[in-house]
Amino acid sequence: MDDLILTSMRTEDINSFKREMVARFLLSDLDALSYYLGIEVRQGKEELMLDQSAYASKLLERGGMAECKPCVTLMEERLKLTKASTTAKVDATLYRSIIDGLRYLVHMRSDIAFVMGYVSHFMEDP
Structure with missing residues (x-):
């Protein structure tokens, strides 16, 4: 079909x-x-x-961010992420799933393209 x-x-x-x-x-x-x-x-x-607001809401729920408030700035300015982080590891499967969801959203929300690309650098070892 x-x-x-x-x-x-x-x-x-x-x-x-x-x-x-x-x-x-x-x-x-x-x-x-x-x-x-x-x-x-x-x-x-x-x-x-x-x-795609319903899809975006489900993506936020999956990431544990459903209660977060919207903001104009999508990412903290001059944020430097590194693979040598001292914070606790995150669930790699969940992280990749959310990034894949963001990739789908970026077709209609080009404003998230930079942030999505930036966090994609950490797909191998989030």
Whole structure:
């Protein structure tokens, strides 16, 4: 089973494509897209809104940061992290999982790209 997302400026193009596919394949039409791969989709007459806030919230929960308050500065300025840290080791599997989640978020949240890249340097031994 494969999912297909159809987009067009003209509804008649979508309907024509659907009719052709139904003639060739067994097809289920799920109507308007509302949620796909962690992205909430809201469609209006003149706009399409994509939102990953629910996905981001789940990522914060997984990292134990669900109660943290949002801030404008994503990372402490001039922060120097080192692999020779004296702090306790973190769960490497959880750390990598969160970094992978951030990689997915960066497609729609380019403001986190620098921070995500910076903390990715510590994937091998977090």
